[in-house]
Amino acid sequence: MVKIKELPDAELVQGSYACAGCGGILAVRMALKVLGPETVIVTTPSCLLGVTTFYPQLAFKVPCVNVTFPSTAAAVSGVVAGLRRRGKAGIKVVGLAGDGGTVDIGLQALSGAIERGDNFIFICYDNEAYMNTGVQRSGATPLGARTTTTPVGSVGRGEDRPKKDMLRIVAAHNIPYAATASIGYPQDYLTKVQKAMMVAGPAYIQVLAPCPPGWGYRSDLTVKLARLAVQTGQWPLAEYAEGRLTVKEIANPRPLPDYLTPQARFDHLVSG
C-alpha cells in the first residue's frame, strides 16, 4: 500500500493551464508521484493535452507523446516496441485519455493493445463527458446527466442511457489488472497505480475526475464530490485481478441527493 507521507515532494507536473479544481490534472499529478520520472506519457487531444503541451509550454517533466484522438493505446504499443528496441524497456509507458478517448473513439485501439499484451498502464480520467469540446455526452456519461447534447427541456431529460461498463469490457479481455478509483480516495488510487506498475502486461485504471465547469459545481468541491460519488454508491471502487472482481463495500452509504444537489448537471433530478 502506498504511504502518502512517503510520496516524493518533487512534482512531475508543472505550470499547467488546467481550470481551478480540475479533477483530471489532479489524477495525472497524483499518478506521476507513484510512477516516477522514468515514465513516458502518451496522450490524446483532450483537456489534458490542451492544458499541458501547448508550444512552448511543457507541463510534464517526463516525455510526452501526443497522438490522434482514437490512437492513444496504438501509439502506446509503438512506444513500448520502440523502447524495447532501444534497450529501454524499463521505462514505464502510460496512456492517458479522458472518458471519450477511452470508452468511445479510443476503445478499438485500447482493445487491440490489451489483446497484444503490451506492457503498459492505461489511465482513463473519467469526467463523464467531452469536456474539452464543451460538455457533450460520452459513453461514460451517467444516466440523467445534462450535457449540451443531452439537454433538459420539456421532452428531454438528460442522458437517457446508463454509463458504459468499461471495467467489465476491459476485464473481458482477461487483462492482468484493472481497477476503478477516485481522486477522492488518494491512497486507494495510488495503491492501484502501484499495483498496475507491478503487473507484467497491460493494466487499466479508470479514475473518477470531477470537472467543475462540466458538472456545474463550485471549484473547491472537486475532491468532496469525488468522495461523495463513492459514498453514495455512484462510483464503486472495484478491482479486477487474477480473474476476480472485487468491489469495496460502503459501510454507511450517504443519501444520493448529497452527491447530486451540488451539481448543475443533475438540477432537473433534484429540484423535482
Next chain:
Amino acid sequence: MRAYLNGNEAVATAVRLARTEVVAAYPITPQSTIVEKIAEYIADGSMAADYIRVESEHAALAACYGAAVTGTRVFTATSSQGLAYMYEMLHYVSGCRVPLVMAVANRGLAAPWTIWADHQDAIACRDTGWIQLYVETAQEALDTCLQAYKIAAHAEVLTPVMVCLDGYVLSHTEEIVDVPEQEAVDRFLPPYQAAYAVDPERPYVFGVGAGPELYPAFKYHQQQALLRAQEVIKEVDREFGAQFDRTYGGLVDPYYCDDADVILVLMGATAGTAREVVDDLRRQGERVGLLRLRSFRPFPVADLRAVLTAAGVVAVLDRDCSFGYEGVLATEVKAALYGSPAPVASRSESQWGQPLVAGFVGGLGGRDIGPADLAGIYRQCLEALRHRDRGGELVLSGGWQR
C-alpha cells in the same frame, strides 16, 4: 544477387536490408504480401524487428509514430481504403516530422468496390505533408525504399516518405531484381540516429499543440523542408547511383524529351508501356517523348519546366480524378508551366510558344492501359499540332477512358 521478385517482395527485401526495427501493419490487398514477407523474415530470424499486429490501419500508423519517436527505424504499408483510414494520422506523422517510410500498393477507392490499381488513394493524400515517390519497376521499388529512409531522415527534410507502386501491375508481377548485398546497404544507410527521441533524461513533447501565433511557423518549416527535399531526393539518387550503379533521375525521369513535339507525362508502371510506344513512334519518325514523374510531392516545378516548355503539346495521363474538375496531375502540370519562360529561340520548337497541356484520365480501378491507348493519345496530340501547322487553332480537350 539476382532474384525473381514481385514488387511487394522487393519492398519487403528493402525493409529487411534497411535494418528496419519496428513494423506495424494491418492487412489490405494488394499490400498484404509485403508485411507477410516481413513477418516471415522476422520468424526465420533473418530480420531483427518488432512486429506490431494492430487492429486497424489507423492504429498501424499510430503505432509506427509511437515507435518512431523513440528513435527507431520504422515501416508500414497500406493501400486504398487503408490509406484513407490512415488519413488523420498522416498529418500527425508529417507535422511531427517523423521520418518513417510507408509503401503504398496503389489501388482504387470504393465505391464501386475495387481491389485494382489506380492512383486515387495516394493522390487524395497529396496535401498531408508526405513525400510521395512513384516507381516504375520492382527494382525501383526496392531501390527507392532504401533511398526513402535516407531522404526521410535527412536533417533538413525530416519528413515521412510514401513509396507508391501500382497494385498488381507491380505489387504482384515478378521480374529479375538485383538485390544489393547487406554490407553495401549498411554503407549507404547507416543506423538511424534520431535528433530527438523519447528519453526521460531529455523530456521532449512530440505532437505539441500550437496557437494561431505559432502554428503557421510550424507549417512554414514543413513547407521549406518539402521544398528542400527536391535537392535531397536528387542527391540521394545520385549517391545511390554511385554505389549501386542504378539511378532514376531523382525527381523526373525523361525519355526522348530533348527534341519532342509531344511529351506524355505520367506516373508509375504505365511508363513501361509508354516507353515501348515512344520507341515505336520514333521508328515511324514522330518526335514524341515521355516524362515519368517520380516525385509527386515535392512537385518538381523547375525540372518539369526545363523539360516541357520546348514541347508543342504536353499530354498528361492521370490514374485519378479530382471529381468536378480533371485529373490532378494535369492541373499540377498546367500550374507548373504557368508563367514559365518561352522556349529558347535557338530551338526549332520555339514556334509553338507555350505548350498546350491536355489531360487524359485512364486506368482507373485497374483498367488496362495498353500500347494502343497511349499511341492514341500521342496521335491525337500530333494531329492537333499538325492542324496548327496548317494554320488552324491548337485545340485539344484531353479525354477519359470509360
